[in-house]
Amino acid sequence: MAMVNNVLFSSYTLSEGLVLKNRVVMAPMTRCFADETLVPTNDMVQYYARRASAGLIVTEATLISSDAQGYPNTPGIYNDQQAESWSHVVDAVHQNGGKIISQLWHTGRLSHSHYTSEQPIAPSAISFTGSVPRSQGLIYELPRPLKINEIQDIVKQYAKAAENAIKAGFDGVEIHGANGYLIDQFLRQSTNQRDDQYGGSSINRVRFALQVVDAVIEQVGESKTAIRLSPQAYINLEYTDGDEEAYELLLNELDKRGVLYVHLGAFDSNIEYEYLNGRPADYISQFFTGTVISCGSFNVEKASQAIESNSKNLIAIGRPFIANPDWVERASQGQKLNDFEDKMMTTLF
Numbered sequence: 153m154a155m156v157n158n159v160l161f162s163s164y165t166l167s168e169g170l171v172l173k174n175r176v177v178m179a180p181m182t183r184c185f186a187d188e189t190l191v192p193t194n195d196m197v198q199y200y201a202r203r204a205s206a207g208l209i210v211t212e213a214t215l216i217s218s219d220a221q222g223y224p225n226t227p228g229i230y231n232d233q234q235a236e237s238w239s240h241v242v243d244a245v246h247q248n249g250g251k252i253i254s255q256l257w258h259t260g261r262l263s264h265s266h267y268t269s270e271q272p273i274a275p276s277a278i279s280f281t282g283s284v285p286r287s288q289g290l291i292y293e294l295p296r297p298l299k300i301n302e303i304q305d306i307v308k309q310y311a312k313a314a315e316n317a318i319k320a321g322f323d324g325v326e327i328h329g330a331n332g333y334l335i336d337q338f339l340r341q342s343t344n345q346r347d348d349q350y351g352g353s354s355i356n357r358v359r360f361a362l363q364v365v366d367a368v369i370e371q372v373g374e375s376k377t378a379i380r381l382s383p384q385a386y387i388n389l390e391y392t393d394g395d396e397e398a399y400e401l402l403l404n405e406l407d408k409r410g411v412l413y414v415h416l417g418a419f420d421s422n423i424e425y426e427y428l429n430g431r432p433a434d435y436i437s438q439f440f441t442g443t444v445i446s447c448g449s450f451n452v453e454k455a456s457q458a459i460e461s462n463s464k465n466l467i468a469i470g471r472p473f474i475a476n477p478d479w480v481e482r483a484s485q486g487q488k489l490n491d492f493e494d495k496m497m498t499t500l501f
């Protein structure tokens with residue numbers, strides 16, 4: 153059955169300069185296929201180009217510095233060679249009629265000396281228990297707390313990475329504040345036990361995130377600055393009573409700044425959390441009045457319903473895009489979709 157009238161496949165004006173041909177976003181997905189110097193390869197150019205029928209692509213998480221790394225072969229955008237190679241990805245996506253945003257990443261306590269040759273850095277010296285995914289038995293290490301001047305240097309690294317991304321031609325940047333990585337580690341009490349201006353009260357826990365947002369806005373403008381958040385703690389760290397106060401504060405500040413969008417980081421958007429009074433995407437929309445990208449286990453029907461109930465929603469699709477480079481063509485024409493299988497992670501088709 154053709155679905156040409158489905159709202160999911162109608163165009164959407166994200167900002168004056170950024171009109172999407174449909175409301176489908178390809179979710180950011182780490183694939184670990186950059187070369188040994190963390191430079192995007194030609195296979196990555198083809199991988200993204202094949203998926204340009206999405207209204208918007210958000211790249212896999214991309215490192216803002218060499219000490220941000222926690223997994224093998226994740227690309228960076230902190231040096232000229234990386235930025236230059238990303239420009240080939242961007243050009244190929246643009247040539248195929250797509251739009252693409254770079255996701256900026258620091259893993260914080262989830263980094264590993266195996267990749268960085270340095271002890272991991274974090275808000276506080278609190279380690280994550282367990283072994284590092286895709287890293288053959290590496291165990292997470294005890295991080296050392298960042299000094300204030302180091303925090304300020306990392307804020308500058310985000311701004312520099314954003315500058316590199318815009319120079320490479322990206323349509324914007326998405327600050328990765330979700331999924332228990334560095335920014336999330338500052339926002340939450342279980343990972344942030346600092347007693348200076350970056351820890352303690354919710355205002356203090358939000359400070360780092362907002363400084364990053366403001367530095368990136370100063371560099372590239374609010375219409376090219378977006379952020380991903382997971383107000384529900386569901387991966388890589390624990391929830392503590394009162395964490396949501398920091399999220400409420402942050403979302404209100406993001407609303408004042410009019411950033412491009414807020415993107416929910418989740419694997420199942422339908423789970424309700426008592427401390428958020430329901431589903432996390434609805435929670436975000438309570439405080440942030442701009443575009444909200446929801447994500448996590450969507451199919452065509454659920455995606456259209458979500459947009460019908462909130463016209464400022466876009467829907468990100470993750471694993472199905474690995475299984476179906478032409479997800480938009482197939483879904484919009486009611487054709488059969490391939491199921492995602494773990495073995496697909498071993499190639500970049």
Ligand SMILES: Cc1cc2nc3c(=O)[nH]c(=O)nc-3n(C[C@H](O)[C@H](O)[C@H](O)COP(=O)(O)O)c2cc1C
Nearest residue numbers: 179180181182212213418419447448449469470471
């Ligand atoms: C292989 C893989 C890698 C991922 N890497 C990232 C990432 O780099 N950045 C991020 O914000 N989320 C990442 N995610 C989460 C996805 O963006 C998305 O939230 C998740 O896959 C749920 O959407 P889906 O049910 O449509 O797959 C990843 C997910 C998968 C499956």
